[in-house]
Amino acid sequence: MHVPDGFLPLGVTLAGYAGAAAVTALCLSRIARRPDPRADMPRVAMLTAAFFAGSLIHIPVPPTSVHLLLSGLTGVLLGWFAFPAILVGLFFQAVMFGHGGITTLGVNALVIGLPALAAGALFRLRGAGGPARDAVFGFAAGGGAVLLAAGFFAAVVIAGLPAHLDGELERRAIGVLALAMLPLAAIEGAVVASIVGVLRRVDPGLLRGV
Amino acid sequence: MWAAARAAALATALATGPSAALSHAAIVQAAPVQAVAVHATYDTGEPMAEAQITVFAPDNPAEPWLRGIADGEGRFVFVPDPIPGRWAIQARTAGHGAMAYVTLDAEAAEAAPLVVAAIAGGGIDPLQRWVMAAAVIWGFVGTALYFRRRRG
Numbered sequence: 127m128h129v130p131d132g133f134l135p136l137g138v139t140l141a142g143y144a145g146a147a148a149v150t151a152l153c154l155s156r157i158a159r160r161p162d163p164r165a166d167m168p169r170v171a172m173l174t175a176a177f178f179a180g181s182l183i184h185i186p187v188p189p190t191s192v193h194l195l196l197s198g199l200t201g202v203l204l205g206w207f208a209f210p211a212i213l214v215g216l217f218f219q220a221v222m223f224g225h226g227g228i229t230t231l232g233v234n235a236l237v238i239g240l241p242a243l244a245a246g247a248l249f250r251l252r253g254a255g256g257p258a259r260d261a262v263f264g265f266a267a268g269g270g271a272v273l274l275a276a277g278f279f280a281a282v283v284i285a286g287l288p289a290h291l292d293g294e295l296e297r298r299a300i301g302v303l304a305l306a307m308l309p310l311a312a313i314e315g316a317v318v319a320s321i322v323g324v325l326r327r328v329d330p331g332l333l334r335g336v
Numbered sequence: 337m338w339a340a341a342r343a344a345a346l347a348t349a350l351a352t353g354p355s356a357a358l359s360h361a362a363i364v365q366a367a368p369v370q371a372v373a374v375h376a377t378y379d380t381g382e383p384m385a386e387a388q389i390t391v392f393a394p395d396n397p398a399e400p401w402l403r404g405i406a407d408g409e410g411r412f413v414f415v416p417d418p419i420p421g422r423w424a425i426q427a428r429t430a431g432h433g434a435m436a437y438v439t440l441d442a443e444a445a446e447a448a449p450l451v452v453a454a455i456a457g458g459g460i461d462p463l464q465r466w467v468m469a470a471a472v473i474w475g476f477v478g479t480a481l482y483f484r485r486r487r488g
Contacts, residue, residue, distance in 0.1 A: 132426065132435050167483035175476035179469055184380050190430075191380060222468050223379065224434070283431035290400045291388055291428065299386075299430035 127195060127279050128234050131227030134286040142233030149209055149239065156206040170207045173200050177215040181225050185313065187306040198271030199318050201242030202249045202264065203332065208242040233282060241274035260326055261319040268318030269311035276307040369415050372438050376410040376427035383410030387429040394421025416440060
């Protein structure tokens with residue numbers, strides 16, 4: 127789900143950076159309204175670490191394999207902090223492991239970060255409910271973020287498909303990858319629902335949103 | 337007179353044509369050549385089966401010099417023209433992939449003996465990968481502890 131360097135036209139990568147800068151500015155302005163944004167930094171740093179390491183955990187889904195994304199979890203627990211946190215995590219993933227690229231950092235931040243923001247917004251819609259309601263919204267946020275990111279990824283890759291490639295073959299491969307995302311969405315939905323359930327018992331304050 | 341000549345020529349062609357075709361011999365020549373072997377894998381070690389391979393020659397990096405499809409093991413072999421310089425090879429499937437490069441110097445480009453350059457994706461072994469990950473995670477943990485301490 128990380129677009130590598132050299133796969134997109136220059137215009138798309140520049141537009142990706144512009145879009146990511148705009149969303150980051152929006153997030154920072156919302157964060158600045160908080161009474162003490164520094165108070166949330168330990169949580170943000172730890173979730174950024176989890177997001178960074180998540181891409182190293184591969185799950186075999188024959189005939190391919192997928193890796194954890196954790197954008198839904200990041201969005202649910204970090205709110206507006208999620209996008210900057212994902213931007214930092216993606217930078218380190220690209221530099222250290224070649225997951226994604228530097229020129230495509232903006233595009234990847236939008237592909238993965240926007241679903242995280244959407245997941246956070248969805249989870250906040252649950253209102254004051256019981257554990258079952260938290261679990262349902264947590265599952266929907268975690269799984270939905272994966273599916274939304276997969277849709278964005280497919281759209282960007284297909285839109286930027288070079289003329290010299292076999293478009294039909296590439297679209298078929300993307301279709302196989304999209305099917306592999308369904309089990310991942312279920313897994314990430316279950317992960318978020320479980321973590322929400324645990325936090326509800328041990329530290330409900332963490333679920334109030336940031 | 338011309339009509340008679342054409343008729344004679346046609347008769348000769350009909351008489352000799354089939355036997356001449358049947359007498360064609362097959363000549364197969366084999367010689368070692370310089371080749372580039374591409375092995376496209378994910379960083380997990382899985383092969384990029386049926387990945388689309390695009391090769392760019394050093395003298396025209398904007399236009400593909402060759403296009404092809406890797407086999408089920410992510411392998412693809414091609415024989416480059418004797419053009420010295422950096423050849424770029426892209427492997428791609430489902431929006432994933434990478435670029436690899438192989439440099440042919442002037443001697444190698446003209447050399448007859450078989451020279452195979454293997455290119456594989458994911459050059460980091462698992463231990464190195466996790467050590468690098470631990471280093472970055474430790475940085476995030478340190479950040480968390482720093483801000484937690486400031487609060488305290």
